[in-house]
Amino acid sequence: MTDGCDGDAADSGTTDGGWTDAEEEIMLATYRALLEHGYAGLSISRIADELGKSKASIYYHYDSKEDLLGAFLAYAADRFQSSVLTEADDDPRAELERVVEKLLPLRPDEEMRQIQAVFLGLRGQAVTNDTFREQFTEIDDQLAATIRGIVERGIEEGTFRDVDADRVAEHVLATINGAMYGRATSDRETAVAAVRVSLSSYLDAELRRQS
Amino acid sequence: MTDGCDGDAADSGTTDGGWTDAEEEIMLATYRALLEHGYAGLSISRIADELGKSKASIYYHYDSKEDLLGAFLAYAADRFQSSVLTEADDDPRAELERVVEKLLPLRPDEEMRQIQAVFLGLRGQAVTNDTFREQFTEIDDQLAATIRGIVERGIEEGTFRDVDADRVAEHVLATINGAMYGRATSDRETAVAAVRVSLSSYLDAELRRQS
Numbered sequence: 001m002t003d004g005c006d007g008d009a010a011d012s013g014t015t016d017g018g019w020t021d022a023e024e025e026i027m028l029a030t031y032r033a034l035l036e037h038g039y040a041g042l043s044i045s046r047i048a049d050e051l052g053k054s055k056a057s058i059y060y061h062y063d064s065k066e067d068l069l070g071a072f073l074a075y076a077a078d079r080f081q082s083s084v085l086t087e088a089d090d091d092p093r094a095e096l097e098r099v100v101e102k103l104l105p106l107r108p109d110e111e112m113r114q115i116q117a118v119f120l121g122l123r124g125q126a127v128t129n130d131t132f133r134e135q136f137t138e139i140d141d142q143l144a145a146t147i148r149g150i151v152e153r154g155i156e157e158g159t160f161r162d163v164d165a166d167r168v169a170e171h172v173l174a175t176i177n178g179a180m181y182g183r184a185t186s187d188r189e190t191a192v193a194a195v196r197v198s199l200s201s202y203l204d205a206e207l208r209r210q211s
Numbered sequence: 212m213t214d215g216c217d218g219d220a221a222d223s224g225t226t227d228g229g230w231t232d233a234e235e236e237i238m239l240a241t242y243r244a245l246l247e248h249g250y251a252g253l254s255i256s257r258i259a260d261e262l263g264k265s266k267a268s269i270y271y272h273y274d275s276k277e278d279l280l281g282a283f284l285a286y287a288a289d290r291f292q293s294s295v296l297t298e299a300d301d302d303p304r305a306e307l308e309r310v311v312e313k314l315l316p317l318r319p320d321e322e323m324r325q326i327q328a329v330f331l332g333l334r335g336q337a338v339t340n341d342t343f344r345e346q347f348t349e350i351d352d353q354l355a356a357t358i359r360g361i362v363e364r365g366i367e368e369g370t371f372r373d374v375d376a377d378r379v380a381e382h383v384l385a386t387i388n389g390a391m392y393g394r395a396t397s398d399r400e401t402a403v404a405a406v407r408v409s410l411s412s413y414l415d416a417e418l419r420r421q422s
Contacts, residue, residue: 038339117338124335126396127328128249137397144402164409170402171386171409178389179381185337186348191355191381198375198382202413 019075026051026058027075030068035114039121044068066131069122073135076119081142092154096172096203099147104176106196113184120184140177144169151207160207168206175199230286237262237269238286241279246325250332255279277342280333284346287330288353295357303365307383307414310358315387317407324395331395351388355380362418371418379417386410 019027029050030042037046044065048055062068084099105112126132148169154160179195182188230238240261241253248257255276259266273279295310316323337343359380365371390406393399 040339120335120338123392123396124331127331128251133397137399140393140397140399140402144399167405167409170390170405171413174389174393174402174406175382175386176389177392178385178387181334181388181392182351182385185334186344186351188348188351188355191351191385194378194381195385198378202382202417205416206413 019078022057023061023071024075026061026068027072030072031076031115034072034118035111038114039118042069066129070131070135073122073132073139077135077139077142081146084146092150092157092159093203093207095150096147097200099150100172100176100196100199103143104179104192104196106193116180117184120181140173144173147172154207159209161209163206168203172199172203230289233268234272234282235286237272237279238283241283242287242326245283245329246322249325250329253280277340281342281346284333284343284350288346288350292353292357303361303368303370304414304418306361307358308411310361311383311387311407311410314354315391315403315407317404319394327391328395331392351384355384358383365418370420372420374417379414383410383414 026047029047032050033042033046036050037043042065044055044058047068048058051058058068062071080102084102108116122132123136126136144166148165151160151163151165151168155162155165175195176199179192183192237258240258243261244253244257247261248254253276255266255269258279259269262269269279273282291313295313319327333343334347337347355377359376362371362374362376362379366373366376386406387410390403394403
């Protein structure tokens, strides 16, 4: 998501995720505008500025800012999912750790902090906004499915105990989301490190095959 | 928090938490206004309506809506803390379960859902608002200290293993916050039940004394 898409791609092309090049250009411009202005300062004008095109070229694809942000959440979720799948690890325990580090890095850089703050802003809207709510339902469903899939693979391969993969996945996802949310909204910097250590030892104990 | 304070208490009185009766009346009026209008619809006028007094009588105590909401968060945290301490249970494992159920009830009523949505709205502001950020730092510090205190008591009494109480407390708090946050911002109703079961079995396994 950090590598800009500055090319002059034709509207007819599509990327792997089923997004046209034009849509993807708008998504990347939205990403840059969100990083620069935050969720509160986002406008179609500013996205158009980042895009170097007219507002009309955005409204051609999206009816409203809300519509565009809904698409942006879907795009970001797609990108995250692809990056997890691409880097799949042979060892399911190592892969779990990698997913946790991706979602809840011990030392997030400034861009990661900003993008998590943006997501938190959008997620706050999901309390009352059905479009955002559907997107976050989808995002959490996907993340839980990714974690569950790794646990299930570990069970099938005989590396993990025969645990309830769904429960483990929901537990891990809630813990990650809570720690991320806490980091963005409080000054409790050491909490994330404590959670990461505890989550690791929980996974070790929960998934370890009894000898 | 649900029992209104409709009396005509004199301004000179104070409650156990160090709040004057006048301040507490304003806090309860704020609570009712938040339940009725949500965070977005909250105004000093509406709080004054609930209070049955003039706006000036609120501005006498609080400089701004932000100042008042900061105090409201402190008040709510005090009340929660008192209710946890008042009902202290002899058995530390049962007490932990009670705190979890209080923060993340399996079947929250409508009022609980609304107040959690309100807190989520305020917490979203904490990304950029220092007053709210300080309050949520304090709230999470208090909640973590409550959980840690119960775990430490269990260790001292010999009921629990000699675990790192801080890590367990941060893990439990993050998991509760994440599940609460997820429930308010998505339609994944079964996730909380899975998290509750998993959290319970995590605590059993983590705290159980090896025989």
